[in-house]
Structures are given as structure tokens and as C-alpha cells.
Amino acid sequence: MIMVKAPAKINLTLDVIGKRDDGYHEVEMVMTTIDLADRIDVTLTDQPDIVVDCSTAYVPTDERNLAYRAAVLMKETYGIRQGITIRIDKRIPVAAGLGGGSSDAAAVIRALDTLLGLNLSHDEMAALGARIGSDVPFFVYGGTAVARGRGERIEPVSPPPPCWVVLAKPPLAVSTADVYRALRLDAIAQSPTTAAMVDALNRQDFAAVCRSLGNMLETVTFSLHPEVRKLKERMLAFGAEGALMSGSGPTVFALVRQFSRARRITNALRGFCRDVYLVRLLGDARHRP
Numbered sequence: 103m104i105m106v107k108a109p110a111k112i113n114l115t116l117d118v119i120g121k122r123d124d125g126y127h128e129v130e131m132v133m134t135t136i137d138l139a140d141r142i143d144v145t146l147t148d149q150p151d152i153v154v155d156c157s158t159a160y161v162p163t164d165e166r167n168l169a170y171r172a173a174v175l176m177k178e179t180y181g182i183r184q185g186i187t188i189r190i191d192k193r194i195p196v197a198a199g200l201g202g203g204s205s206d207a208a209a210v211i212r213a214l215d216t217l218l219g220l221n222l223s224h225d226e227m228a229a230l231g232a233r234i235g236s237d238v239p240f241f242v243y244g245g246t247a248v249a250r251g252r253g254e255r256i257e258p259v260s261p262p263p264p265c266w267v268v269l270a271k272p273p274l275a276v277s278t279a280d281v282y283r284a285l286r287l288d289a290i291a292q293s294p295t296t297a298a299m300v301d302a303l304n305r306q307d308f309a310a311v312c313r314s315l316g317n318m319l320e321t322v323t324f325s326l327h328p329e330v331r332k333l334k335e336r337m338l339a340f341g342a343e344g345a346l347m348s349g350s351g352p353t354v355f356a357l358v359r360q361f362s363r364a365r366r367i368t369n370a371l372r373g374f375c376r377d378v379y380l381v382r383l384l385g386d387a388r389h390r391p
């Protein structure tokens with residue numbers, strides 16, 4: 103048995119560059135992992151089956167679960183005869199824009215690599231992950247990276263300067279597919295620049311990181327759910343140095359330098375929102391199991 107952590111991510115930028123012939127959107131985004139993680143136990147068994155068990159009742163445990171799909175793919179690719187039992191202790195909010203399912207899948211790939219002594223490279227594991235979902239390769243690397251293409255081409259970059267992250271998730275589930283469907287690229291006035299963010303990270307300039315935060319999907323989710331915009335405005339009004347929606351939402355996060363201020367913002371938000379978290383960035387920690 104092996105226990106692995108599957109951390110959530112936040113988007114520091116999310117730029118949609120265009121629509122591809124295969125129907126996917128071409129994106130460019132800077133993502134970083136945070137210290138809010140699912141715990142996953144992976145065990146090899148004598149039975150041939152794959153069994154997934156999840157602490158959150160409404161998360162599917164069959165082939166719709168990305169961790170299950172990762173186990174199937176590893177079993178087929180490497181001719182694993184044993185069965186695989188996966189127990190997910192879910193701490194990342196589901197359908198929140200924090201990449202929980204994709205991170206679980208990457209964690210299962212890494213865990214099986216270790217359990218079976220496969221010694222796969224990050225690139226090999228990322229290529230497998232890309233077959234499960236566009237965000238899985240990022241989680242194989244973890245830390246801070248630019249993701250391009252559908253999200254599967256990963257370039258590690260400098261982590262943000264140390265700071266606190268306050269997350270708030272309104273009680274909504276947002277479908278990423280719906281948000282992309284509603285996105286009108288010609289109606290977007292200004293697109294976030296990944297280059298400016300990478301430059302701010304390289305210079306470890308916290309103010310510039312906050313200034314360069316940008317997510318092209320915000321306007322879409324904000325118009326579908328105005329309370330998400332309100333939450334972001336509250337974060338800034340309460341003193342956050344930067345705030346942004348992550349992924350397709352609805353989670354909004356704030357970046358805050360000082361712990362005392364982050365705690366004050368967290369407490370203030372709790373008056374409006376039940377799901378509020380105060381966590382650290384994982385920076386450039388490469389989370390090997």
C-alpha cells in the first residue's frame with residue numbers, strides 16, 4: 103500500500119487563444135499547486151479488479167472516475183495482472199475549478215509507478231495522463247508551470263513568492279464544458295498575458311504577480327453566476343492584494359502576503375460563504391510519492 107497526496111491547483115492565468123479543428127480550445131495558462139489535497143491510498147490486490155472508494159458520496163467510483171481511468175490505463179499499458187484498490191479521502195471541493203479529479207488521476211499514475219518499480223520519467227507519465235484529461239499532465243509535474251495546447255504541454259517555471267491563498271467556493275457546480283461553450287472569443291476586450299506573469303514570477307515580484315492575474319473565463323462564469331463576481335469583489339474589499347477565479351470556477355482565490363491579513367479575510371468571507379480555506383502555495387515542491 104502507498105499513500106499519496108493529490109494537491110489542488112489554482113490558475114494564475116488562463117488565456118484562451120482560439121478554437122481548434124478538433125473542437126478543443128487552445129489555451130495558455132500558468133498554474134500552481136496549493137496545500138489543499140486529497141489523500142489517496144493505492145493497494146495492489148490478488149483479485150484482478152479495479153475498485154475505487156471515495157469519501158464523498160456523489161463522486162462516481164466507476165469508469166467515470168478519473169482515478170479509475172488512470173488505473174485502467176496503467177494496467178493495460180504495463181500488463182499489470184494484479185487488481186488495484188484506490189481509496190480517495192476527498193478534501194478538494196468537487197467541480198470547483200481546482201482540478202481535483204485530474205490530480206487524483208496523476209496521483210494514481212505516480213503511485214503505481216512507485217509500487218511497481220516502473221521508473222517512468224515525468225514525460226512518460228504526463229503522456230499517459232494526457233490520454234485521461236488535459237489537466238492531468240500538469241499534476242504529474244506539480245509545482246508551478248505554464249500549460250499550453252489543450253493544457254497538456256507543460257513548461258515548469260519559477261514558483262510565486264511565498265504568500266497565503268484564501269479560497270472561497272460558492273455553493274454552485276460549474277461545468278467546464280458549459281463555460282467554454284458560452285465563451286465568445288471575439289467579445290473579450292483584453293486577454294491575460296502569460297508572458298507578464300512568467301516575468302513577474304522570475305523577478306519574484308509579488309505586486310506584479312497580483313497585477314498579472316487574469317482568467318478569460320471569468321466574464322463567462324460571472325455572467326452565468328453573478329455571486330461569483332461578488333465574492334471576488336468582497337475579497338479585494340477585505341484587503342486581498344490580488345484575487346481571481348480559478349479555472350472555469352466557481353472557486354475564487356485571493357493572494358495575501360501577511361498571515362494576519364489572510365486570516366482576517368478568511369473570517370470575513372465566512373460570513374458569506376460556507377466553503378472557505380486558508381492554505382499555502384506548494385511553490386515548486388515536486389511531489390513524488
Ligand code: ATP
Nearest residue numbers: 166167168196197198199200201202203204206278
Ligand atoms: P473540470 O475542470 O474538469 O470540470 P474541476 O476541477 O472543476 O474539473 P473536479 O473536481 O475534477 O472539477 O470534478 C469534475 C467532475 O468530474 C465531477 O462532477 C465528478 O463527477 C467527476 N470526477 C471524476 N473523477 C473524479 C475524482 N476523482 N474526483 C472528483 N470528481 C471526479
